[in-house]
Amino acid sequence: MQKTIDDILAESAIRDVHIRYCRANDRRDEDLMRSCFHSDAVIELHEPLTVDAFIDMGRTVLSQYVQTWHNTGNQLVEVDGKTAWAEHYTTSTHRIAAGEDGLECDFIVSGRYIDQMEQRSGEWRIAKRKMLVDFSRSDPAPAATVSLGGQGARDRSDASYAMRLRA
DSSP, X not given: OOOOHHXXXXXXXXXXXXHHHHHHHHHXXXXXXXXXXXXXXXXXXXXXXXXXXXXXXXHHHHXXXXXXEEEEEEEEEEEEXXXXXXXXXXEEEEEEOOOTTSOOEEEEEEEEEEEEEEEETTXXXXXXXXXXXXXXXXXXXXXXXXXXXXXXXXXXXXXXXXXXXXX
């Protein structure tokens, strides 16, 4: 089936929602996270969660890590009018602080986000999301090497916020 310009624009907007979701995780930006979901969205993990419950859980879980880094790979989006289905492959690294042994650890998760998207009032957001873990592993973190360009931050003090272009 041939795609229309509207389909391609919708696909781009939907992919952008997922990239913003990854950024919101890594910068622990709850406002940005909330902007990815419709207010009545359902997030399926071990149990269905509301957006507020998901953000509350994320606040607790993400605080356990020194750093997180989400990298998105394949993204398949199928648009049908004002609804869409999307599958986003993501590998996320979670740096765990040094334990009693003095070593940091990287917890790496490869998984997929399966989304039902809806366009409401002209804006695409997630209406339902299921998170799937395909595999994970833990590795001892290598000793730090050279830091080029400074250290990232897990909040709005990150340099990316100060350098962001505003319209």
